[in-house]
Amino acid sequence: MTAIVGTCYHCGAVIPHAAEVLNDKDGERYLFCCRGCHGAWLLITGAGLDDFYRRRDTAAVTMTAPFRSDYGDAALATHVYGIDGVSAIDILIEGVRCAACVWLNERMIARLPGVSDVRVNYATGRARVIFDAGEITPAGIFDRIAELGYVPRPFTRSAVEDAAERERKDLLVRFGTAVFLSMQLMGFSIALYAGFFQGIAPRMKDHLQQISLLVAAPVVFYAGWPFLAGAWRGIRSRAPGMDLLIAVGALSSFIFSAWAAFTGGEVYAETAAMIVTLILAGRLLEHGARRRAASGVERLMTLMPAEARRLGIDGVETVPAFNLSIGNLILVAAGDRFPVDGTITAGTTEVDESPASGEPLPVAKTPGSRVIAGSVNLSGQLEVRVERPARESFIARVARLVDQAQSRRAPIQQMADRVASRFVPLVLFLAATTFVALAVTGTMPGTALMAALSVTLIACPCAMGLATPTAVLAGSGAAASVGAVFRGGDILERLSRITVAAFDKTGTLTEGRPSVVHMSPAAGWCEETLLRLAASVEAGSRHPVGEGIAACARSRGIAFSPCTGSRTVPGAGVLGMVDGRRVLVGNDCFLADEGVLPALAAEEGGEEGILAHVAVDGAYAGTILLADHVRQEAKALAHYLAVRGVRCIVLSGDRQKNAERMAARAGIGEVYGGLSPADKACRVEELRRAGEVVLMVGDGINDAPALAAADVGCAFVGGTDIAVETSDLVLARPDMKLLGTAHALAVRTLGVIRQNLAWAFVYNLVGIPLAMTGRLTPVYAAAAMAVSSLCVIVNSVRLTKVRHG
Amino acid sequence: MDNSIYALIVLSLCLGAGCWLVFLWAVRKGEFDDMERPKHRMLDDDDEEGR
Numbered sequence: 082m083t084a085i086v087g088t089c090y091h092c093g094a095v096i097p098h099a100a101e102v103l104n105d106k107d108g109e110r111y112l113f114c115c116r117g118c119h120g121a122w123l124l125i126t127g128a129g130l131d132d133f134y135r136r137r138d139t140a141a142v143t144m145t146a147p148f149r150s151d152y153g154d155a156a157l158a159t160h161v162y163g164i165d166g167v168s169a170i171d172i173l174i175e176g177v178r179c180a181a182c183v184w185l186n187e188r189m190i191a192r193l194p195g196v197s198d199v200r201v202n203y204a205t206g207r208a209r210v211i212f213d214a215g216e217i218t219p220a221g222i223f224d225r226i227a228e229l230g231y232v233p234r235p236f237t238r239s240a241v242e243d244a245a246e247r248e249r250k251d252l253l254v255r256f257g258t259a260v261f262l263s264m265q266l267m268g269f270s271i272a273l274y275a276g277f278f279q280g281i282a283p284r285m286k287d288h289l290q291q292i293s294l295l296v297a298a299p300v301v302f303y304a305g306w307p308f309l310a311g312a313w314r315g316i317r318s319r320a321p322g323m324d325l326l327i328a329v330g331a332l333s334s335f336i337f338s339a340w341a342a343f344t345g346g347e348v349y350a351e352t353a354a355m356i357v358t359l360i361l362a363g364r365l366l367e368h369g370a371r372r373r374a375a376s377g378v379e380r381l382m383t384l385m386p387a388e389a390r391r392l393g394i395d396g397v398e399t400v401p402a403f404n405l406s407i408g409n410l411i412l413v414a415a416g417d418r419f420p421v422d423g424t425i426t427a428g429t430t431e432v433d434e435s436p437a438s439g440e441p442l443p444v445a446k447t448p449g450s451r452v453i454a455g456s457v458n459l460s461g462q463l464e465v466r467v468e469r470p471a472r473e474s475f476i477a478r479v480a481r482l483v484d485q486a487q488s489r490r491a492p493i494q495q496m497a498d499r500v501a502s503r504f505v506p507l508v509l510f511l512a513a514t515t516f517v518a519l520a521v522t523g524t525m526p527g528t529a530l531m532a533a534l535s536v537t538l539i540a541c542p543c544a545m546g547l548a549t550p551t552a553v554l555a556g557s558g559a560a561a562s563v564g565a566v567f568r569g570g571d572i573l574e575r576l577s578r579i580t581v582a583a584f585d586k587t588g589t590l591t592e593g594r595p596s597v598v599h600m601s602p603a604a605g606w607c608e609e610t611l612l613r614l615a616a617s618v619e620a621g622s623r624h625p626v627g628e629g630i631a632a633c634a635r636s637r638g639i640a641f642s643p644c645t646g647s648r649t650v651p652g653a654g655v656l657g658m659v660d661g662r663r664v665l666v667g668n669d670c671f672l673a674d675e676g677v678l679p680a681l682a683a684e685e686g687g688e689e690g691i692l693a694h695v696a697v698d699g700a701y702a703g704t705i706l707l708a709d710h711v712r713q714e715a716k717a718l719a720h721y722l723a724v725r726g727v728r729c730i731v732l733s734g735d736r737q738k739n740a741e742r743m744a745a746r747a748g749i750g751e752v753y754g755g756l757s758p759a760d761k762a763c764r765v766e767e768l769r770r771a772g773e774v775v776l777m778v779g780d781g782i783n784d785a786p787a788l789a790a791a792d793v794g795c796a797f798v799g800g801t802d803i804a805v806e807t808s809d810l811v812l813a814r815p816d817m818k819l820l821g822t823a824h825a826l827a828v829r830t831l832g833v834i835r836q837n838l839a840w841a842f843v844y845n846l847v848g849i850p851l852a853m854t855g856r857l858t859p860v861y862a863a864a865a866m867a868v869s870s871l872c873v874i875v876n877s878v879r880l881t882k883v884r885h886g
Numbered sequence: 887m888d889n890s891i892y893a894l895i896v897l898s899l900c901l902g903a904g905c906w907l908v909f910l911w912a913v914r915k916g917e918f919d920d921m922e923r924p925k926h927r928m929l930d931d932d933d934e935e936g937r
C-alpha cells in the first residue's frame with residue numbers, strides 16, 4: 082500500500098495520510114478525503130456537470146458537510162407552502178461561496194423529478210424550490226443538496242428581516258422616483274438658466290417655473306418623506322439630527338421657489354430635488370452594506386438536530402426534538418449532535434464540547450455525565466436521559482442571551498447627527514435674526530422673508546449630508562478589498578473610537594488546536610522514529626492531538642508507514658500495528674493499562690499542554706508534548722492597540738491560570754478566566770456602563786452573547802456561524818493583522834468625515850454672512866453647493882487607497 | 887412654437903412616467919433582489935432550456 086498524500090479533489094481539504102478513496106477516470110487519478118466527497122464527485126460527474134470543478138473559485142471552496150440531511154419530511158412539512166396550486170419551500174443552502182456553487186445547486190435540484198423551478202440567490206445563499214408534492218418530498222430535495230456536500234436548512238423569514246426588506250424596497254422606489262423626476266427637472270432648469278442669461282419670454286418663463294415646481298413637489302414630499310418624518314420625530318423628541326437639516330434645506334428651497342414663482346424671481350426647485358436625490362442615494366448605498374446580516378439566532382437553533390430517536394415502549398421512534406420531555410430516553414449515534422441537555426445512562430464516548438466551551442479537546446463521558454445540546458458525540462452509541470426540554474437547552478439559552486443583548490444595544494449617535502444637532506438650531510436662529518433685522522430696519526416683509534429663506538438655502542446640507550455616507554462607503558469598500566467586512570457604516574465610526582479590546586482565548590488569541598512543541602524520546606529512540614510511528618497510528622484520527630502529531634510529521638517531510646488494525650479507546654488513546662510492531666499512543670493511564678510506565682509524570686508537562694506517550698511492543702518509547710499556540714500576529718496587534726491607548730483584556734471560559742499564561746505570551750496582562758457565556762456578556766456590559774467603548778473578538782458560540790453586547794463584535798470567517806452572524810465586523814481569514822488594518826482604516830475614515838464636515842462648515846461660514854447681507858444670490862449659492870459636494874466626494878475617494886499596516 | 891414646446895414637455899413627462907412604471911414593476915417583481923447572480927448567469931452556456 083502506497084501512501085498518497087494530497088488534497089481532496091472535491092472539497093480541497095488536506096488528506097491526512099493515505100487517500101481514503103481513489104478513483105481512476107480517463108487515465109487520471111483523483112483523490113478524495115472521504116466517501117462523502119467521492120460520492121458527491123460521482124454524482125456531479127455522473128450528471129455531466131464536471132464543469133463545476135473548472136468554474137469554481139477553488140481558493141474559496143471548503144465544504145466539509147456530513148453528506149446527509151438532518152431533516153425528515155415530518156420536520157419539513159411546516160415549511161412547505163403553496164403557490165398557485167404547487168408546493169414551494171425556501172431553503173438556506175450553507176456552503177454557497179461562489180457562482181459555481183449556485184450553478185451546481187440550481188442544475189442538480191432542477192433535474193430532480195417533480196421540481197419545476199429553482200432559484201438560488203447568490204447574495205444570500207437562499208433557494209426557492211417549486212415542486213410537485215405528488216412526485217417528490219421536501220426531504221428528497223434536502224437529501225440531494227446534502228449529497229453535493231452543502232448543508233440545506235429550511236428557512237422562514239423572520240419579521241425583522243421582512244421589515245428590513247420592505248424598507249429597502251421602499252427606499253429603492255423613492256430613490257428611483259426622485260431620479261426620474263430630477264432628470265426631468267434638469268431639462269427645465271437648463272431652459273431657465275439659458276433664459277436667465279440670454280432672455281426668455283416672460284410667459285414661457287412663468288410656465289416653465291410652474292412646471293418645475295409641479296415636478297419637484299413629489300420629489301420633496303414623496304421621495305423626501307423619510308427625511309420629513311425623521312425631522313418631525315427629531316423636533317418632537319428634542320433631538321434634531323441630520324434629517325432635520327435635510328428637511329430644512331429641501332423645504333426652504335422649495336418654499337423659496339414657490340414664493341419666487343409668484344413674485345417673479347428665479348426658482349431653485351431643482352436644488353430641493355437634488356438634495357433629496359443625492360442623500361437618498363447615500364442612504365441606499367449604506368443600507369446595502371447591512372444586507373447580509375441575517376438572523377444569527379435562527380442559525381444557532383439549527384445546531385440542535387430537529388429530530389431525535391426516542392426509546393418508547395414499542396421500540397425506537399423518531400420524534401421532533403421539541404416533543405421530547407424530561408425523563409425521556411433517547412439514542413444518540415456516534416457523529417450526531419445531542420438534541421437536548423441530558424445525562425448519559427448507558428455507553429461511554431468522547432464528546433466535542435467546543436461549541437459550548439470553546440475548548441478544542443474532546444471530553445470523555447461515562448454513564449452519569451451530563452451532555453450539552455449542540456455538542457457532538459464522537460465515538461460511541463449512547464442512551465441519554467432528557468434533563469431539560471428542547472426550548473430550555475444550552476443552545477436555546479444562548480440564543481435568548483444573544484437576543485437580549487441585541488435588543489439592549491442602543492444605537493450610538495453618529496458624528497454627523499451630533500454636528501447637525503448643533504448646526505440646525507444655529508441656522509434657524511440666524512435665519513430668524515435676518516428676517517427680524519431686515520423687517521425692523523424697514524424692508525418689505527416679503528423681501529425680508531426671501532433673505533431669511535436664502536440663508537437656510539445657502540446653509541444647504543448637501544456637503545454635510547454626503548460627508549458621512551461617502552466616507553463610510555469608500556472606507557468600508559477599501560476594508561472589504563483587504564478582507565475586513567463592516568456590517569454597516571456606523572461600525573467604522575465605533576471601531577475608531579474603541580477604548581477596550583476584549584479577546585476570547587482559545588481559537589482567537591491562540592490557534593485553537595494543539596501542535597507539537599517538544600519531543601522527549603526514551604533511551605535508544607530518535608525523535609524522527611518516534612514521530613513516524615506515532616503519526617502513522619494517528620494518521621486517520623480526527624482527534625486534535627492526533628491531527629497535531631500527523632501535521633508535525635508532514636511538515637518535517639516524514640513518510641508515513643501503513644497502519645493496520647488501528648483502534649481508538651475514547652478518552653485514552655490509539656493503538657495499531659505499524660511495520661509489524663504494536664504501537665500505542667495515549668495518556669499515562671492508557672499506557673499503564675497496557676503495562677507500560679511512562680518516564681515522564683503527568684504533572685511535568687500537564688501545565689504546559691497535553692502529553693502523548695508512545696509505547697512500542699510493550700516498551701516505553703518516548704513522549705510528545707503538544708500545546709496550543711498563541712497566534713503570531715496576536716502580540717503585534719496587542720502592541721498596536723496598546724500604543725493607541727486601547728486597553729486589552731482576555732475573557733476566557735478556560736481556567737484563570739491557563740488563560741493568564743496564554744495572555745502573557747500575547748503581551749496582555751488583564752485576564753478574566755472561568756467565564757460562562759452569560760458572564761462574558763455581563764463583563765462587556767459592565768465595561769460599557771463604565772463609559773468604555775468595547776471591541777469584542779471571539780469565534781465560539783460561547784462568545785456570541787458578548788459579541789452581541791459589545792459596541793463592535795468581531796469574528797473570523799471559519800468561526801462558528803453564530804459568532805460570525807452576531808458580529809459587526811467579519812474578517813475574511815483568521816489573521817489578527819487584518820483587525821489592525823481595519824482599525825487603522827476606521828481611524829482614517831473618521832478623519833476624512835471630520836475633514837468633510839469641517840469643509841462644509843467653512844463653506845457655510847463664508848456663505849451665510851454673505852446671504853444674510855443679501856450679497857449672495859442663490860444662483861451662485863447653487864453653483865458653490867455643487868463644488869462643495871464634489872470636494873467632499875473627492876476627499877472621501879482618497880480612502881480607497883489602502884495602506885497596509 | 888410655444889405649443890410644440892408644451893407638447894414636447896408633456897411627451898417627455900409621459901416617457902419619464904413610462905420608465906418609472908417599468909421601474910416600479912421591476913422592483914415589485916424582485917429584479918433588484920440579487921445583483922450578483924445575473925452577471926454570472928450569462929456564462930452558463932448549457933444544453934438546458936434557456937432560463
